[in-house]
Amino acid sequence: MIELQRVSVAYADGGRPAVREASLSISAGDFVALVGPSGSGKTSLLKTINRLIEPSGGTIRVEDRDVADFAAHELRRRIGYVFQGVGLFPHMSVRENIAITPSLLGWDREKIAARVDDVFDLIALPRDYLDRAPSALSGGERQRVAVARALAAEPRIVIMDEPFGALDPVTRDALGRAYRALHERMGLTTVMVTHDVQEAALLADRIVALRDGCIVADDTPRAMLSGAHPEVSDMFETPRRQAAAIADLAR
Amino acid sequence: MNAQLAAAFAVLPNYLSQHVLLSLSAIALGAVVSLPLAIWAARRPTLRWPLLAGTSLVQTIPALALLALFYPLLLAISGLTQELVGATTPALGFLPALLALALYAMLPIVRATISAISGIDAAIIEAADAVGMTSSQRLWRVELPLAAPSIVGGLRTAMVWTIGAATLATPVGQASLGNYIFSGLQTENWVFVLFGCAASVVVALLADQLLALVEAGAAKRDWKRAIAGAGGFALAVVATLAPAASVAPSAYVIGAKNFSEQFILADLMTLRLRAAGHSAEKREGLGSAVVFRALAANDIDAYVDYSGTLWTNLMHRTDNPPRERMLAELSDWLKKSSGVVMLGALGFENNFALAMKRERASELGIATIADLARAAPQLTFGTDLEFQSRPEWRSLRDAYDLRFREIISYNPTFMYRALDDGQVDVITAFSSDGRILAQNLVTLDDPKNAFPHYDAIVLIAPKRANDEKLRAALRPLVGAIGLERMRRANLEVDRDADKLTPRAAAEELGKETGLLK
Numbered sequence: 001m002i003e004l005q006r007v008s009v010a011y012a013d014g015g016r017p018a019v020r021e022a023s024l025s026i027s028a029g030d031f032v033a034l035v036g037p038s039g040s041g042k043t044s045l046l047k048t049i050n051r052l053i054e055p056s057g058g059t060i061r062v063e064d065r066d067v068a069d070f071a072a073h074e075l076r077r078r079i080g081y082v083f084q085g086v087g088l089f090p091h092m093s094v095r096e097n098i099a100i101t102p103s104l105l106g107w108d109r110e111k112i113a114a115r116v117d118d119v120f121d122l123i124a125l126p127r128d129y130l131d132r133a134p135s136a137l138s139g140g141e142r143q144r145v146a147v148a149r150a151l152a153a154e155p156r157i158v159i160m161d162e163p164f165g166a167l168d169p170v171t172r173d174a175l176g177r178a179y180r181a182l183h184e185r186m187g188l189t190t191v192m193v194t195h196d197v198q199e200a201a202l203l204a205d206r207i208v209a210l211r212d213g214c215i216v217a218d219d220t221p222r223a224m225l226s227g228a229h230p231e232v233s234d235m236f237e238t239p240r241r242q243a244a245a246i247a248d249l250a251r
Numbered sequence: 252m253n254a255q256l257a258a259a260f261a262v263l264p265n266y267l268s269q270h271v272l273l274s275l276s277a278i279a280l281g282a283v284v285s286l287p288l289a290i291w292a293a294r295r296p297t298l299r300w301p302l303l304a305g306t307s308l309v310q311t312i313p314a315l316a317l318l319a320l321f322y323p324l325l326l327a328i329s330g331l332t333q334e335l336v337g338a339t340t341p342a343l344g345f346l347p348a349l350l351a352l353a354l355y356a357m358l359p360i361v362r363a364t365i366s367a368i369s370g371i372d373a374a375i376i377e378a379a380d381a382v383g384m385t386s387s388q389r390l391w392r393v394e395l396p397l398a399a400p401s402i403v404g405g406l407r408t409a410m411v412w413t414i415g416a417a418t419l420a421t422p423v424g425q426a427s428l429g430n431y432i433f434s435g436l437q438t439e440n441w442v443f444v445l446f447g448c449a450a451s452v453v454v455a456l457l458a459d460q461l462l463a464l465v466e467a468g469a470a471k472r473d474w475k476r477a478i479a480g481a482g483g484f485a486l487a488v489v490a491t492l493a494p495a496a497s498v499a500p501s502a503y504v505i506g507a508k509n510f511s512e513q514f515i516l517a518d519l520m521t522l523r524l525r526a527a528g529h530s531a532e533k534r535e536g537l538g539s540a541v542v543f544r545a546l547a548a549n550d551i552d553a554y555v556d557y558s559g560t561l562w563t564n565l566m567h568r569t570d571n572p573p574r575e576r577m578l579a580e581l582s583d584w585l586k587k588s589s590g591v592v593m594l595g596a597l598g599f600e601n602n603f604a605l606a607m608k609r610e611r612a613s614e615l616g617i618a619t620i621a622d623l624a625r626a627a628p629q630l631t632f633g634t635d636l637e638f639q640s641r642p643e644w645r646s647l648r649d650a651y652d653l654r655f656r657e658i659i660s661y662n663p664t665f666m667y668r669a670l671d672d673g674q675v676d677v678i679t680a681f682s683s684d685g686r687i688l689a690q691n692l693v694t695l696d697d698p699k700n701a702f703p704h705y706d707a708i709v710l711i712a713p714k715r716a717n718d719e720k721l722r723a724a725l726r727p728l729v730g731a732i733g734l735e736r737m738r739r740a741n742l743e744v745d746r747d748a749d750k751l752t753p754r755a756a757a758e759e760l761g762k763e764t765g766l767l768k
Contacts, residue, residue, distance in 0.1 A: 077383030087378025101382045
């Protein structure tokens with residue numbers, strides 16, 4: 001579904017590259033988490049998939065086509081994007097925000113209206129929210145709307161950059177699990193960047209760890225936590241210790 | 252007082268509509284140029300600095316100078332188009348005023364637009380890209396709607412500045428509410444000055460409040476309010492422009508420099524033309540260098556100038572022949588060099604003279620400029636704004652070796668005031684000025700003939716050289732106005748009490764001399 005081959009990202013100022021020759025193959029239906037400390041290049045790598053960042057080397061193929069063959073805006077209309085900044089358009093209602101990509105694609109009115117209804121049902125918000133301004137919603141509600149906006153044009157791929165990073169732990173957990181359910185139900189392929197290894201372990205099927213712009217480990221959450229990759233054991237030390245402590249208390 | 256107010260109100264529809272038309276056109280042109288530039292600069296930070304610096308620099312040029320500078324520029328362009336396509340472009344009036352004010356309006360629009368667009372939350376821009384908007388979709392669907400309130404705010408600032416600065420369009424021959432201010436300053440008609448200020452303030456405040464409504468409506472997405480503001484604005488514009496639309500352009504345009512005698516004579520010529528059944532209008536308050544070039548370029552059809560002024564400033568002559576010979580030579584030179592026709596002399600001279608208060612002159616024992624030269628190092632000299640840059644001053648100074656303690660320039664009205672209250676000891680006066688009589692001044696003799704003669708002469712534009720209608724209407728003025736009569740008319744306009752408007756003075760002068768019925 002998504003093939004990254006020897007992808008590099010250089011900063012405009014010509015300093016140390018953000019990503020160095022990273023290769024990654026993601027199959028349809030995968031839920032992959034990219035983890036790593038800040039500055040490890042995980043966000044840069046993610047954004048090459050929808051060309052919010054242009055790579056300085058390597059090739060990226062999405063659904064068997066080189067992304068460079070698409071006009072950037074056409075590529076982006078096929079890939080849902082959710083990020084920490086949320087980015088709802090303040091001058092549009094919730095309904096207009098959700099409808100934006102279908103309307104850019106030129107869908108007819110009725111199809112858009114029906115799709116907005118369907119996708120809004122998925123995020124479990126009261127229906128009268130549709131005509132509210134984004135400013136009238138809480139942070140968690142806004143991020144739910146952003147998820148609905150990302151899904152509105154029926155993408156097969158969703159990429160997420162710290163999507164729940166700005167939310168409180170309870171909302172964050174609820175939204176994460178709700179999204180995981182949508183991922184299953186709609187047969188999506190999801191790539192999520194998070195600095196929170198615990199979140200990655202609980203939501204993803206596969207964890208890809210980056211350090212200094214290079215992929216250093218790529219395995220299932222179970223293998224990562226069980227210490228199969230000593231080179232990243234420091235990243236997984238904290239969640240493992242916390243999990244053990246919680247398990248101890250709950251016994 | 253009431254007569255002055257009535258006179259002010261009588262010309263209000265014309266001045267107001269011209270003022271509004273000029274301001275609006277300048278804002279529209281300024282916005283059409285500024286908005287794309289500012290949007291471009293908002294996207295390319297490297298362009299931001301040069302654009303903001305350029306527009307700020309324009310803003311630091313005094314508006315009056317910027318307006319004046321467009322005249323020679325357009326004159327040059329007009330000469331170029333004449334050579335290339337055989338048609339001239341107008342260098343006086345609406346066009347220079349429009350261009351200067353549009354440039355002036357750019358800074359607030361550019362600044363507001365750049366800061367509004369580049370100030371949009373980065374997350375919103377990232378989202379706009381990520382949902383698949385093209386660059387222009389992002390502009391029209393996200394950036395401009397979010398920047399709209401600030402852009403309207405910039406337009407508001409530009410509107411208020413432009414409406415104020417449009418009063419300065421008078422000296423380049425574009426009528427505006429500034430005509431009240433400029434002519435009021437020259438004729439000491441404070442009712443006119445205040446009226447012009449008040450009218451321009453009212454227009455600016457009204458435009459500002461209506462645009463504030465649009466701005467608030469855009470910010471709160473309250474479209475009813477925005478439409479009410481825009482509708483009110485449109486209605487006000489239509490109401491003020493209606494008189495302009497119904498007025499046909501006049502057949503003849505009479506020019507005038509910026510002092511009372513010129514206003515009176517221009518009114519007299521306009522009235523004569525109208526009495527003969529031709530439509531005619533005045534374009535007054537023109538700078539003394541601008542007015543001749545405007546005539547030579549056919550922007551105006553006729554005006555009164557003074558032989559000595561042209562002799563020294565245009566012909567660059569320093570000799571001082573007798574009156575008749577000077578007129579004959581001048582007439583030939585005008586015909587040959589620019590095609591301008593000298594119809595004839597009115598019958599009085601308006602010479603440069605140095606004037607003092609009578610008692611001060613006798614106290615210092617000064618009767619001639621030669622006497623003055625001896626006392627000059629202890630005296631202060633008041634001049635009008637242009638005298639020190641005129642060749643007459645250089646030849647006078649060199650002829651008598653004049654060295655004053657201090658030289659101060661004034662608007663002519665204030666120059667007489669300064670002499671009266673002792674701030675200056677001697678001034679440059681004009682021999683036909685009524686204030687010489689009224690303030691009991693003496694003019695000093697010029698034994699070395701440093702000043703040439705300044706016969707008032709009627710000049711006609713090249714394209715009107717053979718226009719019998721114009722010549723017939725103006726020919727009777729030749730030789731018809733004596734010095735005493737002109738002084739009286741000038742005094743009627745310049746005196747403090749019981750003032751007449753230039754037009755009323757012109758009517759009286761016309762009746763007494765048989766030029767008007």
